[in-house]
Amino acid sequence: xxxxxxxxxxxxxxxxxxxxxxxxxxxxxxxxxxxxxxxxxxxxxxxxxxxxxxxxxxxxxxxxxxxxxxxxxxxxxxxxxxxxxxxxxxxxxxxxxxxxxxxxxxxxxxxxxxxxxxxxxxxxxxxxxxxxxxxxxxxxxxxxxxxxxxxxxxxxxxxxxxxxxxxxxxxxxxxxxxxxxxxxxxxxxxxxxxxxxxxxxxxxxxxxxxxxxxxxxxxxxxxxxxxxxxxxxxxxxxxxxxxxxxxxxxxxxxxxxxxxxxxxxxxxxxxxxxxxxxxxxxxxxxxxxxxxxxxxxxxxxxxxxxxxxxxxxxxxxxxxxxxxxxxxxxxxxxxxxxxxxxxxxxxxxxxxxxxxxxxxxxxxxxxxxxxxxxxxxxxxxxxxxxxxxxxxxxxxxxxxxxxxxxxxxxxxxxxxxxxxxxxxxxxxxxxxxxxxxxxxxxxxxx
Amino acid sequence: xxxxxxxxxxxxxxxxxxxxxxxxxxxxxxxxxxxxxxxxxxxxxxxxxxxxxxxxxxxxxxxxxxxxxxxxxxxxxxxxxxxxxxxxxxxxxxxxxxxxxxxxxxxxxxxxxxxxxxxxxxxxxxxxxxxxxxxxxxxxxxxxxxxxxxxxxxxxxxxxxxxxxxxxxxxxxxxxxxxxxxxxxxxxxxxxxxxxxxxxxxxxxxxxxxxxxxxxxxxxxxxxxxxxxxxxxxxxxxxxxxxxxxxxxxxxxxxxxxxxxxxxxxxxxxxxxxxxxxxxxxxxxxxxxxxxxxxxxxxxxxxxxxxxxxxxxxxxxxxxxxxxxxxxxxxxxxxxxxxxxxxxxxxxxxxxxxxxxxxxxxxxxxxxxxxxxxxxxxxxxxxxxxxxxxxxxxxxxxxxxxxxxxxxxxxxxxxxxxxxxxxxxxxxxxxxxxxxxxxxxxxxxx
Numbered sequence: 079x080x081x082x083x084x085x086x087x088x089x090x091x092x093x094x095x096x097x098x099x100x101x102x103x104x105x106x107x108x109x110x111x112x113x114x115x116x117x118x119x120x121x122x123x124x125x126x127x128x129x130x131x132x133x134x135x136x137x138x139x140x141x142x143x144x145x146x147x148x149x150x151x152x153x154x155x156x157x158x159x160x161x162x163x164x165x166x167x168x169x170x171x172x173x174x175x176x177x178x179x180x181x182x183x184x185x186x187x188x189x190x191x192x193x194x195x196x197x198x199x200x201x202x203x204x205x206x207x208x209x210x211x212x213x214x215x216x217x218x219x220x221x222x223x224x225x226x227x228x229x230x231x232x233x234x235x236x237x238x239x240x241x242x243x244x245x246x247x248x249x250x251x252x253x254x255x256x257x258x259x260x261x262x263x264x265x266x267x268x269x270x271x272x273x274x275x276x277x278x279x280x281x282x283x284x285x286x287x288x289x290x291x292x293x294x295x296x297x298x299x300x301x302x303x304x305x306x307x308x309x310x311x312x313x314x315x316x317x318x319x320x321x322x323x324x325x326x327x328x329x330x331x332x333x334x335x336x337x338x339x340x341x342x343x344x345x346x347x348x349x350x351x352x353x354x355x356x357x358x359x360x361x362x363x364x365x366x367x368x369x370x371x372x373x374x375x376x377x378x379x380x381x382x383x384x385x386x387x388x389x390x391x392x393x394x395x396x397x398x399x400x401x402x403x404x405x406x407x408x409x410x411x412x413x414x415x416x417x418x419x420x421x422x423x424x425x426x427x428x429x430x431x432x433x434x435x436x437x438x439x440x441x442x443x444x445x446x447x448x449x450x451x452x453x454x455x456x457x458x459x460x461x462x463x464x465x466x467x468x469x470x471x472x473x474x475x476x477x478x479x480x481x482x483x484x485x486x487x488x489x490x491x492x493x494x495x496x497x498x499x500x501x502x503x504x505x506x507x508x509x510x511x512x513x514x515x516x517x518x519x520x521x522x523x524x
Numbered sequence: 525x526x527x528x529x530x531x532x533x534x535x536x537x538x539x540x541x542x543x544x545x546x547x548x549x550x551x552x553x554x555x556x557x558x559x560x561x562x563x564x565x566x567x568x569x570x571x572x573x574x575x576x577x578x579x580x581x582x583x584x585x586x587x588x589x590x591x592x593x594x595x596x597x598x599x600x601x602x603x604x605x606x607x608x609x610x611x612x613x614x615x616x617x618x619x620x621x622x623x624x625x626x627x628x629x630x631x632x633x634x635x636x637x638x639x640x641x642x643x644x645x646x647x648x649x650x651x652x653x654x655x656x657x658x659x660x661x662x663x664x665x666x667x668x669x670x671x672x673x674x675x676x677x678x679x680x681x682x683x684x685x686x687x688x689x690x691x692x693x694x695x696x697x698x699x700x701x702x703x704x705x706x707x708x709x710x711x712x713x714x715x716x717x718x719x720x721x722x723x724x725x726x727x728x729x730x731x732x733x734x735x736x737x738x739x740x741x742x743x744x745x746x747x748x749x750x751x752x753x754x755x756x757x758x759x760x761x762x763x764x765x766x767x768x769x770x771x772x773x774x775x776x777x778x779x780x781x782x783x784x785x786x787x788x789x790x791x792x793x794x795x796x797x798x799x800x801x802x803x804x805x806x807x808x809x810x811x812x813x814x815x816x817x818x819x820x821x822x823x824x825x826x827x828x829x830x831x832x833x834x835x836x837x838x839x840x841x842x843x844x845x846x847x848x849x850x851x852x853x854x855x856x857x858x859x860x861x862x863x864x865x866x867x868x869x870x871x872x873x874x875x876x877x878x879x880x881x882x883x884x885x886x887x888x889x890x891x892x893x894x895x896x897x898x899x900x901x902x903x904x905x906x907x908x909x910x911x912x913x914x915x916x917x918x919x920x921x922x923x924x925x926x927x928x929x930x931x932x933x934x935x936x937x938x939x940x941x942x943x944x945x946x947x948x949x950x951x952x953x954x955x956x957x958x959x960x961x962x963x964x965x966x967x968x969x970x
Contacts, residue, residue: 143597180585362634364839365843
């Protein structure tokens with residue numbers, strides 16, 4: 079039975095880095111050598127046998143210590159709070175964190191500080207779901223629409239989505255939710271895979287992995303493009319030959335292009351039938367995405383993994399700049415802001431295909447997509463969650479993929495907890511892996 | 525004679541905080557109690573009797589340590605570089621800093637990491653101007669247009685401004701530049717003052733300071749609004765009565781409103797003839813600003829101090845969302861990005877009235893506005909630099925205001941260097957002021 083007097087006693091932070099740059103997994107036109115990293119946060123409580131709350135911001139290596147420092151700067155808002163009150167209303171903490179006027183200046187609502195807010199807020203949702211004994215998607219799907227509207231951050235959105243309209247969307251989403259939850263548990267949620275398409279892979283590896291993806295049941299793969307057009311033509315041709323005409327081929331430029339260049343390059347790849355072009359230019363360029371979308375149709379435009387906050391998503395939708403909303407679980411201010419982004423997408427009738435990969439982004443984002451299916455959008459049509467097959471073993475409750483679909487998680491929480499042995503090994507620079515790697519003697523004893 | 529072999533030997537960082545919250549100077553509808561702070565950086569060299577390079581990011585208190593950590597994370601790009609090469613081409617370092625793919629993830633190009641880039645890049649420009657023996661505005665005004673175009677960051681802007689067009693604007697700006705430089709040195713650049721209008725001031729203080737501003741020669745003042753409409757009506761009435769009909773009255777909501785609320789509130793204050801409404805809503809809401817501007821004309825719309833980067837400014841101009849571009853010297857990636865923003869404003873024919881105040885923002889931004897006047901826009905019409913009369917004494921080369929105008933700085937550099945005694949006193953938490961203030965014994969000896 080939960081202790082109603084329990085308090086948060088500590089906000090512990092960890093700088094976790096995985097040496098992924100050594101394998102070129104994750105390489106794209108803008109990010110040649112990422113070391114996938116997590117600025118990891120654990121909320122400790124004084125509840126006997128009580129759960130901790132886990133969350134993280136995802137980074138790609140250098141600067142993860144800055145991200146950790148930002149999470150640390152938020153700690154005073156959390157320590158000492160009532161666990162029961164926090165879990166009953168995560169939005170109260172969310173508003174305190176985003177409303178801290180001095181810290182707000184460092185964004186506002188963008189970049190390092192905002193990702194830190196997301197890490198802490200998501201840790202609270204993890205804690206709340208553990209205490210409720212439910213996976214987060216189910217906690218959200220079971221929640222009262224009135225409560226969800228209060229949790230969603232609708233500030234600066236009311237010209238596109240009023241609280242009253244959000245409530246209508248959530249009430250509509252409840253129709254048939256029980257049946258969809260049962261189907262989700264039985265058959266999972268569609269996935270697509272980026273694993274074949276990293277820019278650092280040669281054509282043989284790309285072809286082999288693309289064939290394996292289709293054999294594994296995926297109906298969409300994604301290729302990184304944007305470094306060299308001749309290479310991209312060759313790689314898209316190889317990928318299309320490997321997967322055949324019936325499987326979707328998405329392409330991803332990772333912000334590489336100017337607006338006109340994005341149009342030219344995408345058109346040059348059109349013969350291979352790309353399903354969408356992802357991040358064609360600066361993630362801040364709403365009007366640029368709108369111009370690209372008008373010019374490259376019927377190729378769809380997808381973006382969102384680097385959209386700083388809900389106000390950017392609002393405008394992408396208002397401007398008709400996107401066909402696919404790629405929300406990210408760890409870039410914006412956590413579940414409270416992502417509820418608003420899901421509501422915006424529902425209001426505009428645009429499908430959400432979340433960004434994942436990295437460290438633990440698959441683990442987090444599946445909960446948001448599954449809530450959206452069960453209790454908001456009500457469909458998986460034109461929807462799929464990105465899947466990348468690395469670093470899952472470091473999580474206590476890793477994602478499970480069967481026949482190209484995410485199995486619905488059933489363990490309580492937000493699937494955000496890292497294995498203690500992974501924390502011990504990959505903490506930077508003092509964990510056992512990095513201490514040996516950084517040791518000038520090469521780890522040899524003197 | 526400069527040492528052509530000199531290198532950068534250190535990137536020293538300082539967490540400087542001034543206890544401004546104790547006086548309510550700087551209070552507005554979103555920022556009730558700022559402690560104006562600087563994440564201050566000094567580039568050291570091994571040049572005998574050589575100058576250091578000074579720069580900073582401005583914050584308002586808590587989190588300044590995160591900003592310092594971000595500057596520290598950039599240091600490895602700078603240490604060991606040739607001082608002569610760095611000063612001959614600051615853009616090369618700018619591209620290395622913004623192109624560090626791992627650090628870029630933390631923005632991209634926004635928030636804490638991007639402000640850190642700005643601090644370091646501005647320190648390089650300070651160093652370059654000191655070595656050239658010129659104030660920065662003059663170094664820029666004397667530079668070849670071809671070189672300036674290469675320094676300006678035009679990435680993601682070419683749908684609005686090509687390098688060729690930027691070159692034309694800079695060449696056009698040179699016509700008559702010598703005469704304008706002479707006039708600038710003789711008569712300075714127009715200023716407006718925010719000092720009377722802080723939200724924490726009572727009506728008597730507001731009225732007294734507004735009258736003093738007019739007596740001091742200012743032709744525009746600014747009032748903070750947005751917390752309470754009845755208060756704002758009373759305060760605007762008092763301010764208009766104090767300054768008379770011929771002085772401009774700007775109002776500033778500091779992002780307080782939803783789009784529809786901004787329209788209603790601004791219209792409710794229209795009888796007092798506001799010149800512009802500043803930051804009516806989220807600084808990320810380009811389309812929102814455009815809607816507000818259409819609805820509140822002839823009141824102008826001004827924004828920019830929290831615009832994350834040049835891509836946001838591009839869209840504000842493309843969307844017809846602003847009448848006044850309020851660039852900030854320390855929010856974006858330094859001089860290289862601000863050159864692009866000045867060029868965009870010139871291309872769209874929109875005046876630049878820089879944001880200032882805080883710590884040292886007046887000192888920095890005067891150089892950009894004066895370059896714009898002398899060698900780009902070519903006019904001071906509809907242009908004024910914000911002025912706030914606090915914290916200047918902490919700078920070695922503080923701004924000088926005469927008859928409501930900024931006197932052109934003549935000392936070499938970017939006016940960014942703090943007095944050593946101010947650094948010693950206000951370094952947080954170890955400086956003499958904070959050590960005594962934070963001492964639980966109240967500074968009494970045991």
